[in-house]
Amino acid sequence: MRGLTIILAVGILLGGGTTYSGLQSWYHPNRMALAGSGGAFSNVTSDVVNPAALWTLKKQFDVSFVSYPADINAQSFHLALPGEASVTTYGLRHLNYGLFEGRDENNQETDFYSASDTWLDWAAAGHSKRWPVSWGISAGLFFSTLEKKQSTVVTFSGGFLFNLSKLNSKFGVSLLNMGSVIKTYSGNEESLPTSLVISFSKKLAYLPLELGLDVINQLNLNDYSFRLGGIFELPYSLQLKFGTTSNRFDQVINKNLSKNFLTDLGVGLVWVYDMYRFESSVYSYGPGGWITGFAVGVQF
Numbered sequence: 001m002r003g004l005t006i007i008l009a010v011g012i013l014l015g016g017g018t019t020y021s022g023l024q025s026w027y028h029p030n031r032m033a034l035a036g037s038g039g040a041f042s043n044v045t046s047d048v049v050n051p052a053a054l055w056t057l058k059k060q061f062d063v064s065f066v067s068y069p070a071d072i073n074a075q076s077f078h079l080a081l082p083g084e085a086s087v088t089t090y091g092l093r094h095l096n097y098g099l100f101e102g103r104d105e106n107n108q109e110t111d112f113y114s115a116s117d118t119w120l121d122w123a124a125a126g127h128s129k130r131w132p133v134s135w136g137i138s139a140g141l142f143f144s145t146l147e148k149k150q151s152t153v154v155t156f157s158g159g160f161l162f163n164l165s166k167l168n169s170k171f172g173v174s175l176l177n178m179g180s181v182i183k184t185y186s187g188n189e190e191s192l193p194t195s196l197v198i199s200f201s202k203k204l205a206y207l208p209l210e211l212g213l214d215v216i217n218q219l220n221l222n223d224y225s226f227r228l229g230g231i232f233e234l235p236y237s238l239q240l241k242f243g244t245t246s247n248r249f250d251q252v253i254n255k256n257l258s259k260n261f262l263t264d265l266g267v268g269l270v271w272v273y274d275m276y277r278f279e280s281s282v283y284s285y286g287p288g289g290w291i292t293g294f295a296v297g298v299q300f
Contacts, residue, residue, distance in 0.1 A: 019190045020153060022117030023142060023177050026283075027076035027093040028064045029293030033268025033281035035243030037229030039199025039214045040161060040170040044078040044297070047089060047123035049214070050174040050199055051136025052161035054080070054125035057087050062277075064295035071098045091121040091140075118143045121155075132163040136174075144185075152183040153192065161199075172199035191220045208233035229266075239270035241281065268293075275299045 026032050028045045039049040044062045046053035057080040066074040076093045097115040123138035135158075142153040159174025176195045184190055196219060201212040214227045229243030248264035268281025277297035284290050 020117075020142065020144060020151075020177075020192060022095050022119065022144060023153075023155065024193055025074065025095055025117070026066055026291070026293070027074045027095065028062075028078075029066065029268055029279050029281035029295050030241070032066065032283040032291055032293050033241035033243060033266045033279075034212070034229035034231075035227055035245045035264065035266040035283065037214050037227035037243045037245070038201075038212045038231075039159075039174065039197050040172045040201035040212055041210070041229075041231065044080055044089060044091075045076075047091065047121060047136070047138040047157065048176070049197060050159040050161060050172045051123045051138045051157055052125055052134045052159045052172060052174070054087050054089055054123055054136055055127050055134040055161070057089070057125075058082060058299050060277075060297055060299045062295060062297040064279075064293060066291065066293040068291050069289040072096065086124050086126040089121075089123045091119070091123070093117075093119040093121070115146045117145070119155075123157075132165060134161045134163075135159070136161070146185060149185045150183065151181065151185050151190070153179055153181050155179040155192070159197075168203045168205070170199075170201045173197070174199070194219045237272040239272075241268040241270065242266060247285075 026036070030043050030045050031048070040053060042053045042056045044057065044060065059082055060080050062078040064076045068074070074093065074095045076091065079090045081088050095117040099114050119140055119142045121138055121140035123136060125134055125136035127134040138157045140155045142155055144151045156178045157174065157176045159172060161170055161172040163170055174197045176197060177192050178194050179192055181190050181192070196217045198215045199212065201210055203210045209230055209232045211230045212228070216225050216227065217223070225246045227243060227245040229241065232240040234240055243266045244264050262284040264285055266281060266283040268279060270277065270279045275298055279295040279297070281293050282290055
């Protein structure tokens with residue numbers, strides 16, 4: 001049962017059918033609330049969708065915690081440092097899959113073992129002085145551990161974001177999770193979840209709402225999907241975030257209408273108080289359960 005829940009939580013939800021699913025997992029409530037969308041939104045987690053969106057970040061530090069079903073949990077730390085001509089970010093993400101009961105070839109119990117992913121990431125973004133376009137790149141080391149075996153990956157991502165000021169919109173394109181596997185679990189060739197992402201955002205004229213749409217082509221699977229999210233500005237320095245994806249159609253079941261309504265739906269609330277930022281969110285994937293997350297950020 002635990003193994004099935006892990007597959008639902010990390011495989012189906014976050015890009016199953018490929019190795020290194022930790023490169024597509026959610027480590028921050030911002031990504032959960034938007035259901036992974038928001039490639040044209042600026043956030044400390046923008047390097048995993050489009051690093052060019054990091055350009056507008058202020059100097060800040062952010063820490064987060066995400067709880068999956070079956071005692072799976074994720075943590076992240078982000079530091080953003082703006083300079084005169086660029087913004088640089090540093091990230092540390094960790095995903096702990098928990099402890100598992102070991103079995104030998106005779107199906108006898110052995111020692112417990114653990115599984116986890118750790119991702120160290122650096123990113124930089126800049127802006128053209130002549131054109132309304134920003135650019136961004138990121139590079140990282142991804143370590144995946146299963147019992148005593150470890151796999152190591154070097155990752156690269158890059159993107160552009162165009163500011164369409166007359167339309168009050170942004171348009172972005174990015175190529176994510178390129179790189180090379182420098183150490184595998186077993187010596188077999190393993191592919192990365194490299195994706196081409198087209199992003200678009202629009203601030204509505206008569207509502208304090210910004211909508212974002214991402215279209216994702218996972219190249220190694222030749223698979224297309226889309227994600228839709230929004231950020232609603234509320235009084236008292238509050239923001240309401242929401243999102244869903246095309247995975248909704250795969251997760252819907254016919255037995256429970258209420259679960260169908262909540263399937264593949266993320267919702268989050270942000271409160272900004274002076275230099276502090278508090279963010280909490282939940283995500284439901286129907287019969288698989290709920291994911292919850294919380295983050296605290298400080299501008300300094």
